[in-house]
Amino acid sequence: MTDLSGMTMADLEQHVLVLKADLGEVEEERMYVLSQTGLHVSAGAVKKYETEINALKARIEEVEQVVRAKKGE
Numbered sequence: 001m002t003d004l005s006g007m008t009m010a011d012l013e014q015h016v017l018v019l020k021a022d023l024g025e026v027e028e029e030r031m032y033v034l035s036q037t038g039l040h041v042s043a044g045a046v047k048k049y050e051t052e053i054n055a056l057k058a059r060i061e062e063v064e065q066v067v068r069a070k071k072g073e
Contacts, residue, residue, distance in 0.1 A: 004066045012067050016060060023056040 002015065030049040034041055 004063060009070055012063055016063050019056055019060045019063065023053065023060065026052050026056065
């Protein structure tokens with residue numbers, strides 16, 4: 001996990017972009033895997049995707065809060 005307090009605004013904004021790109025890739029992979037006909041996907045795999053997506057969304061929100069706080073300073 002990255003220490004957000006020591007990051008510059010540019011670094012924070014770049015970090016948000018990277019996290020959003022990661023989120024997009026995971027969501028795309030999830031959609032591809034779950035849309036395969038004739039392929040059984042275990043509940044554990046579905047849960048893994050949901051956990052990963054939720055963790056990325058939470059991290060994005062955390063970084064965006066730091067950005068908003070720094071902009072308010």
